[in-house]
Amino acid sequence: xIDVHTHYVPRGMSRPSDGPWVRDGSMIMVGSREFRPxxxxxxxxxxxxxxMDADGVDVQVVSPTPVFFGYDRPxxxxxxxxxxxxxDALALCADAPPGRLRPMGQVPLQDADAACAxxxxxxxxxxxxxxxxxxxxxxxxxxxGVVTFLQHAASLGxxxxxxxxxxxxxxxxxxxxxxxxxxxxxxxxxxxxxxILGGVFDRVSSELRICFAHGGGSFPFWLGRxxxxxxxRGDLVGGSEHPPSAYLDRFYVxxxxxxxxxxxxxxxxxxxxRVVVGSDYPYPLGERPAGRVVREASFLDDGERQQVxxxxxxxxxxL
Amino acid sequence: xIDVHTHYVPRGMSRPSDGPWVRDGSMIMVGSREFRPxxxxxxxxxxxxxxMDADGVDVQVVSPTPVFFGYDRPxxxxxxxxxxxxxDALALCADAPPGRLRPMGQVPLQDADAACAxxxxxxxxxxxxxxxxxxxxxxxxxxxGVVTFLQHAASLGxxxxxxxxxxxxxxxxxxxxxxxxxxxxxxxxxxxxxxILGGVFDRVSSELRICFAHGGGSFPFWLGRxxxxxxxRGDLVGGSEHPPSAYLDRFYVxxxxxxxxxxxxxxxxxxxxRVVVGSDYPYPLGERPAGRVVREASFLDDGERQQVxxxxxxxxxxL
Numbered sequence: 001x002i003d004v005h006t007h008y009v010p011r012g013m014s015r016p017s018d019g020p021w022v023r024d025g026s027m028i029m030v031g032s033r034e035f036r037p038x039x040x041x042x043x044x045x046x047x048x049x050x051x052m053d054a055d056g057v058d059v060q061v062v063s064p065t066p067v068f069f070g071y072d073r074p075x076x077x078x079x080x081x082x083x084x085x086x087x088d089a090l091a092l093c094a095d096a097p098p099g100r101l102r103p104m105g106q107v108p109l110q111d112a113d114a115a116c117a118x119x120x121x122x123x124x125x126x127x128x129x130x131x132x133x134x135x136x137x138x139x140x141x142x143x144x145g146v147v148t149f150l151q152h153a154a155s156l157g158x159x160x161x162x163x164x165x166x167x168x169x170x171x172x173x174x175x176x177x178x179x180x181x182x183x184x185x186x187x188x189x190x191x192x193x194x195x196i197l198g199g200v201f202d203r204v205s206s207e208l209r210i211c212f213a214h215g216g217g218s219f220p221f222w223l224g225r226x227x228x229x230x231x232x233r234g235d236l237v238g239g240s241e242h243p244p245s246a247y248l249d250r251f252y253v254x255x256x257x258x259x260x261x262x263x264x265x266x267x268x269x270x271x272x273x274r275v276v277v278g279s280d281y282p283y284p285l286g287e288r289p290a291g292r293v294v295r296e297a298s299f300l301d302d303g304e305r306q307q308v309x310x311x312x313x314x315x316x317x318x319l
Numbered sequence: 320x321i322d323v324h325t326h327y328v329p330r331g332m333s334r335p336s337d338g339p340w341v342r343d344g345s346m347i348m349v350g351s352r353e354f355r356p357x358x359x360x361x362x363x364x365x366x367x368x369x370x371m372d373a374d375g376v377d378v379q380v381v382s383p384t385p386v387f388f389g390y391d392r393p394x395x396x397x398x399x400x401x402x403x404x405x406x407d408a409l410a411l412c413a414d415a416p417p418g419r420l421r422p423m424g425q426v427p428l429q430d431a432d433a434a435c436a437x438x439x440x441x442x443x444x445x446x447x448x449x450x451x452x453x454x455x456x457x458x459x460x461x462x463x464g465v466v467t468f469l470q471h472a473a474s475l476g477x478x479x480x481x482x483x484x485x486x487x488x489x490x491x492x493x494x495x496x497x498x499x500x501x502x503x504x505x506x507x508x509x510x511x512x513x514x515i516l517g518g519v520f521d522r523v524s525s526e527l528r529i530c531f532a533h534g535g536g537s538f539p540f541w542l543g544r545x546x547x548x549x550x551x552r553g554d555l556v557g558g559s560e561h562p563p564s565a566y567l568d569r570f571y572v573x574x575x576x577x578x579x580x581x582x583x584x585x586x587x588x589x590x591x592x593r594v595v596v597g598s599d600y601p602y603p604l605g606e607r608p609a610g611r612v613v614r615e616a617s618f619l620d621d622g623e624r625q626q627v628x629x630x631x632x633x634x635x636x637x638l
Contacts, residue, residue, distance in 0.1 A: 138490040168487060171457040176516045177555050178509060181545055185537055186505035190497060197495045214544075218504055218537040221584065224577025224612075225533075225604070226500055232603040236496050258543025261587045265540065268580045284551040285544065293543075 002059040002313035003052075003290050004161065005213055005254045005278025008103075009042035009065050010088035019081060020067045028067060035067055041282035043088075045095035051281070052100070055289035060281070061317070062093055063131035064106040066165035071110045071136045078108035079118060086122050093126075102128045102317070104161055110136050112145035116152040128317055129159035133166060134191040134212075141191050142198025150200070154208035159316050163213045164188045180285055188217025192251070193226065197239035201247045209252070209316050211276060215262065216253035220269045223248075252316050254278025255308065256287050260297050272304045276313045321378040321632035322371075322609050323480065324532055324573045324597025327422075328361035328384050329407035338400060339386050347386060354386055360601035362407075364414035370600070371419070374608035379600070380636070381412055382450035383425040385484035390429045390455045397427035398437060405441050412445075421447045421636075423480055429455050431464035435471040447636055448478035452485060453510040453531075460510050461517025469519070473527035478635050482532045483507045499604055507536025511570070512545065516558035520566045528571070528635050530595060534581065535572035539588045542567075571635050573597025574627065575606050579616050591623045595632045 009028060015021045018031040028035040041047045042065075052060060068085055070078035082105070089103035105122035107115035109132055119130050130153060136143065141150075141162070153160050167173065167183030192212060195201055212219075219226075226244045229237040240247070248270050256278045257263055266275050277294055280286030287293065294300070294308050313319075328347060334340045337350040347354040360366045361384075371379060387404055389397035401424070408422035424441035426434035428451055438449050449472060451465075458465065460481070472479050486492065486502030511531060514520055531538070538545075545563045548556040559566070567589050575597045576582055585594050596613055599605030606612065613619070613627050632638075 135491065140491055168489065170487065172454065172459055172509060172513075176512065176558060177548060177552065178512065181541065181548055181556070182505055182509045182512060182537075185508070185541055185544075186501055189504070189537075190491060190501045193495065193497065193501060194491075218501075218508075218540060221537060221540040221576070221581050222500065222504055224581055225504075228577050228606070229496060229500055229604055233496060237500070239495060257540070258547050259588070261584050262540050262543055264587075265580050265584045268583075269578070285548055287547070 001057050001277055001291050001309045002061070003057045003279050003281065004061045004211060004276045004313050004316065005256060006060045006062055006281040007042070007065045007283065008062045008089055008092055009038050010068065010085040011043040012088055013081070013084060016077070019070055019073060019077060028065070030067060039282070043092055045092055045101060049096055049100065055291065057290050059099060060101050061104055061128065061161070062089055062101050063104040063161055063163070066133055066163050069106060069109070069133045069165060071108070071133055072166070075108050075111040075114050078110065079114050082106045082108055082118055086118070086125070086127065090126055104129045104131045106131060107149070109133065109146060109149060112148040115149045119153060119156065119158070123156055123158055129161060131161040131163055134162050134164045134187050135166065140194035140198065142194045142200050147200055147204060150204050150208055150210070154205040157207070157318060159209040159211065159318065161211050161213065162188070162191060164217065184214060185217040188212050188214060189219045189222065192216055192219040196244050196247050197237065199239055201250045202241045206250065209318065211252035211254060211316055213254055213278065215255065215257040215266050220253065220266050223269060248274065252276050252312065255291070255294050256280050258287060258293060260293060260299070263293050263297055264299050267300070272307055273312055275308050276316055277309055320376050320596055320610050320628045321380070322376045322598050322600065323380045323530060323595045323632050323635065324575060325379045325381055325600040326361070326384045326602065327381045327408055327411055328357050329387065329404040330362040331407055332400070332403060335396065338389055338392060338396060347384070349386060358601070362411055364411055364420060368415055368419065374610065376609050378418060379420050380423055380447065380480070381408055381420050382423040382480055382482070385452055385482050388425060388428070388452045388484060390427070390452060391485070394427050394430040394433055397429065398433050401425045401427055401437055405444070405446065409445055423448045423450045425450060426468070428452065428465060428468060431467040434468045438472060438475065438477070442475055442477055448480060450480040450482055453481050453483045453506050454485065459513035459517065461513045461519050466519055466523060469523050469527055469529070473524040476526070476637060478528040478530065478637065480530050480532065481507070481510060483536065503533060504536040507531050507533060508538045508541065511535055511538040515563050515566050516556065518558055520569045521560045525569065528637065530571035530573060530635055532573055532597060534574065534576040534585050539572065539585050542588060567593065571595050571631065574610070574613050575599050577606060577612060579612060579618070582612050582616055583618050586619070591626055592631055594627050595635055596628055
């Protein structure tokens, strides 16, 4: 099984003036604010391999933890963090037998040139792709600079993994992890809408291999509402050459929806060839054992299950 | 077929200083800003009856258009609008044969006492229930005043219909009707989470009959993520006596999800007894013919289809 959605934390990040760092090997900090407790799974290859063996995971794609993206910081600062984090990820993955841990890099997406250059450096250094946040401030994935970057990834032939981050803050979302439980699915929903209605899939090469975290957010469940709006309110909801449902073969989603009925909606709506296993390991809002819902799904036959567990990820990653 | 989710517009609303009104029988205005074009379907019983006959709808529940709620305005102003709109709705429904158009009222939910009093007046006047917005500014449905109101509705034995409104504004949501396509499903998602984790279902009478518009927003699709979070991060995500999945028999959702695969998720997750037909008539983001996805759903047998089309709504409405 290939798990395309796991995270690491760069252990060796020294304390910046106001950005993310790790305190005492146990807490992600943003400046002086405690952001999230973390453990050795986040940077220790042996701990990860033990969990992978327990869960039956052969390969983990190891991606950044989004709080380190820093798209809201000066480019030079975000690039500095990206370089050090990306090198840390290579070192982490080198501690495992070849091929079991495969790093994805991060880039300062607020600057297309810097982002493209860092991606090129990453690919030469051994990263298998890149994780990006789903927006850069008020710019969504149809922003010209982001599209330039996506086209660069397509030209390099490396996959892009889109993770929600930087969710809106409001008193209503400041309880019960609502930013994660409600905000994240809405963020990814909006970003797939932006890819479609913003004409990105019309403009960017069909060689682009892109995957959205958490089952594509709420997008797959609301495709029908979008399709109806595109047809009946084309004056406001147009923007793409074709109806939204025509673009479902342009992206992948991961399987971390926790429930067979939700996984079934993904497979029935997007197609079994569009779903890859993701777990969000090692975070508590992730799935353990990784891939459980795919292994247990009664509606998948053995060939389909194998496709979701391995075959689709090989195509997505270009292995 | 009973359609529990349709809207009307109070034709006779004179222009307030800054609130909603109707210009020339063709445009909902908010102060001097154009909000939405509307047609005679919004207030003409004969036009509605013709569409109902064409769609095979026997009964419409006729609810306010949320922009008239005015929860952000002074209580006296919102109450004034509510009274006049509620009386307009009664007049509209009286223009149809008995029982075919059944009005739901609106209340100034920012003030529990005024809201309870107006609901009592509505019920005596012939309204079958009440539609409320899913939040009052930063207060969600677990706010003490809102819970007082919900308990009052339960004690009167009348149903509550929860409709998303007042979606966050941001440049990213100001395109493609994204407030409606992405914002509304997230709003309702958050509000069901608030009912559960805010302990409302634990505190309020189980006699409360409550239904959430648009299939319950993104809640049903993300139940698994919520359940996992409740179990693994109870320190942050607790708040309810039981796990979230224990409350699925406490509310209804409507069927306006446009796609058989999404409807199937609703039925499989919440139970066939929890889904009622809603169309969002007469707005273009609604379903026409009303109830199409329910009529065409291949996974429902005849008894289940009848239950969704009629039986569940009778129970919800108390008919």
